[in-house]
Amino acid sequence: MILFVDMDEVIADTYGAHIELYNAEFNGELTTELCSGSEVWRMVPEAHQDSVRKHATRRGFFRNLKIIPGSQDVLEQLSRKHEVYIASAAMQFPNSLEEKSEWLDEHFPFIPWQNRILCGHKHVLKGDILIDDRNYNLENFDGRGLQFTSPHNVNTQGFERVNTWFEIGEKLL
Amino acid sequence: MILFVDMDEVIADTYGAHIELYNAEFNGELTTELCSGSEVWRMVPEAHQDSVRKHATRRGFFRNLKIIPGSQDVLEQLSRKHEVYIASAAMQFPNSLEEKSEWLDEHFPFIPWQNRILCGHKHVLKGDILIDDRNYNLENFDGRGLQFTSPHNVNTQGFERVNTWFEIGEKLL
Incomplete structure (x- = not known):
C-alpha cells in the first residue's frame, strides 16, 4: 500500500x-x-x-515546529508495513525546503529522502491513501482521502475524518 | 495532458x-x-x-548549471497547452533545494512553484508523459516515458529516445 x-x-x-x-x-x-x-x-x-x-x-519557522502527538509512533509502525511518503507543499516557500528536510531528519529519520515529496498539487500523486488537512488536496486525490482535523477544518463535511494519530493507528495498523 | x-x-x-x-x-x-x-x-x-x-x-553547484539547449523555448510552448511539471530528485541533496528553486525562478519562470515537484521515486507520479534520462525512473513510470539522451545512457535500449529538445518539440508540439 x-x-x-x-x-x-x-x-x-x-x-x-x-x-x-x-x-x-x-x-x-x-x-x-x-x-x-x-x-x-x-x-x-x-x-x-x-x-x-x-x-x-521567516528563517527558522519550519525548523522549530512542534510535532503533532502520536505521529512519530504511528508513522514508524506504518512505514514498516507500507510505502509511506511525506508529501508537502514546501515549494511555496523556498526558504523552507532545507528546514523541512532537517526537521524530518530529526523527528522522522525512518522516512528516508527517497520517500519525501515536495509538491504544489497532490492530484499528480498516485497511491492508495492521502492523509491531509486541506479540502483541495483531498478533493483532487484519486484514492482514499483521510481529513486530519485541524482548527481550520472542523466544520468541513464530506471527507472521512481522523481527529488524532491514535485514530489513524486504529484504522490503518 | x-x-x-x-x-x-x-x-x-x-x-x-x-x-x-x-x-x-x-x-x-x-x-x-x-x-x-x-x-x-x-x-x-x-x-x-x-x-x-x-x-x-557543494554550495552553488545546482545554482550555476547551464541550461540544456532548447529546453526553455520548447517547455514554454508545451506549458501553454499542457500541465507541465518539473520533477526532480533534489531531496537527495537538501542543500540543493533552494538552489534548484532559484535556478527555476531565473530560467523557467513560466513554471510556477505549484508545478515543481521534488521527489525520490517517480513511480508515485500520475500523469501521461515522463521525460527523464534515468532508466530506473522510466521503468517504473506508469505512462509514456521518453528517455532524454545523456552521455551516461547512450547505450541503453528499450525506451523511446529523444536526443534533443528540438526532437521533443517535434513529437509533442
Whole structure:
C-alpha cells in the first residue's frame, strides 16, 4: 500500500506556531479554540494580518515546529508495513525546503529522502491513501482521502475524518 | 495532458558541470565524448572519484548549471497547452533545494512553484508523459516515458529516445 502524509497541520504543528508567534509579538490572547473554524490570520485585527501571513517566510519557522502527538509512533509502525511518503507543499516557500528536510531528519529519520515529496498539487500523486488537512488536496486525490482535523477544518463535511494519530493507528495498523 | 520533466541532465547540464569542475581542479582533459556510456566519476582515476561524487554537495553547484539547449523555448510552448511539471530528485541533496528553486525562478519562470515537484521515486507520479534520462525512473513510470539522451545512457535500449529538445518539440508540439 502506498500512503501519502501531509506535513503542515498533520505531523507538524504550524497552527500552534502561528498562534504562539502572534501572541508573543502583539501581546495577543489567541488560542486554538478561538480560531476554530478559521485560519489564524483571519482571527487577528486587519492591521496584523499581513504579519501573520508572513510567518512562514521567516528563517527558522519550519525548523522549530512542534510535532503533532502520536505521529512519530504511528508513522514508524506504518512505514514498516507500507510505502509511506511525506508529501508537502514546501515549494511555496523556498526558504523552507532545507528546514523541512532537517526537521524530518530529526523527528522522522525512518522516512528516508527517497520517500519525501515536495509538491504544489497532490492530484499528480498516485497511491492508495492521502492523509491531509486541506479540502483541495483531498478533493483532487484519486484514492482514499483521510481529513486530519485541524482548527481550520472542523466544520468541513464530506471527507472521512481522523481527529488524532491514535485514530489513524486504529484504522490503518 | 500531464507531463513530468526531469531536471538534471534534461533541462540542467549537471554532466557538463562535473566535467568542468574536474578538469579545473585536477588539470584534467575529460570531455563529454570521452565519458560517453558511463558516469563522469567512473572515468577519473580512483583517487579522484570521491571528489567528483561530492560535487553535488557543494554550495552553488545546482545554482550555476547551464541550461540544456532548447529546453526553455520548447517547455514554454508545451506549458501553454499542457500541465507541465518539473520533477526532480533534489531531496537527495537538501542543500540543493533552494538552489534548484532559484535556478527555476531565473530560467523557467513560466513554471510556477505549484508545478515543481521534488521527489525520490517517480513511480508515485500520475500523469501521461515522463521525460527523464534515468532508466530506473522510466521503468517504473506508469505512462509514456521518453528517455532524454545523456552521455551516461547512450547505450541503453528499450525506451523511446529523444536526443534533443528540438526532437521533443517535434513529437509533442
